[in-house]
Amino acid sequence: MRRCCGKRRGRQDRRRSAGASAARRHGLPLARTAATEDAKRIADSPAEAGLTVLSTLGVMEALRALAPRFEQETGLRIAADFAPTQSLLGRMAAGETADLAILTETAIEALMARGLLLPGSRVDLARSFVGIAVRAGAPRPDIGSAAAVTRTLLAARSIAYSRAGASGIFFADLIRRLGIEAAVNAKAVIIPEGLTGALVARGEAELAVQQVSELMAVPGIDILGRLPAEIAGITTFSGGVLAGARQPEAARALLAFLAAPAHRATFAEGGLEPAF
Known part of the structure; x- marks a missing residue:
């Protein structure tokens, strides 16, 4: 809380x-x-x-x-x-x-x-819109299309998301729809609640997925942007x-x-x- x-x-x-x-x-x-x-x-x-x-x-x-x-x-x-x-x-x-x-x-x-x-x-x-963030100063992978998001998620070493939040529930369904659920969850850092960006800022995950408004609350990360319209999660x-x-x-x-x-x-x- x-x-x-x-x-x-x-x-x-x-x-x-x-x-x-x-x-x-x-x-x-x-x-x-x-x-x-x-x-x-x-x-x-x-x-x-x-x-x-x-x-x-x-x-x-x-x-x-x-x-x-x-x-x-x-x-x-x-x-x-x-x-x-x-x-x-x-x-x-x-x-x-x-x-x-x-x-x-x-x-x-x-x-x-x-x-x-x-x-x-x-x-x-x-x-609110779901977005992705990386640690401040890290390379900024492409998330401009559904295909780019898929490539970025598959290439990431680890991905943090919250199962209890609206963004996490959406993301769990998104990776299922993209056909990459098993691959992503094998390297996911899933937290019960809280700010996923904090894990990225501390180096505990490479990517953070959450509402853009929640990512903005975390210092030490760079927000790549919203997910593209074709797969956007809007709450x-x-x-x-x-x-x-x-x-x-x-x-x-x-x-x-x-x-x-x-x-x-x-x-x-x-x-x-x-x-x-």
Whole structure:
């Protein structure tokens, strides 16, 4: 699970190679040695926050950038946990509660159908694209076509992806469709959750596959780009107010704030395509 602290000011650094400096400037924790511990909380603890959020890793950078503005304008503190959608769904099924959930649209639709979200509270926030990254300064293989992606994956010594995340679920199906499932999985570094780019930055894998927005959160890697349109993996991230929210109006206010037209650029800078 990924958490971060909420008292951050100043402008986010847009360059992945300067990610560590950006983290220090905003008071954010740096990546730890384990891929599953690469993100922390926007507030120090849920009890100290006025608004609790369970969020996919995909919108982490945008939420980190916008949270201080919302806190300043409203006086509310935000406690956000970031993890793959499937992990968050499991935690909610086990009884964990929050005010707001930001997940894949499929998960939000499922929660809404089960009556676990307040009617009419869904807001589509962003579309995300799966990409590939290498260690900073490493040769940049071609991923401009499906054939090029296939060659690059087969030539790589190792490939990191997350089985629990939306990108990992997509990638597992993609390599099956490309007919290279066995070859890729024989050298894959599959993590349960977390940022695959962290493994590449540490030299533990040659390629990282994940949402571009999640790759952008990792210093020390170079992003090759999105997968080509013919095999692109596109995920829409949506938010919804949980039926058991302690702060439902504050949760609605945060969703409206995030989806304000003035914040489209912030989502774009985080590697996302605004959906509002």
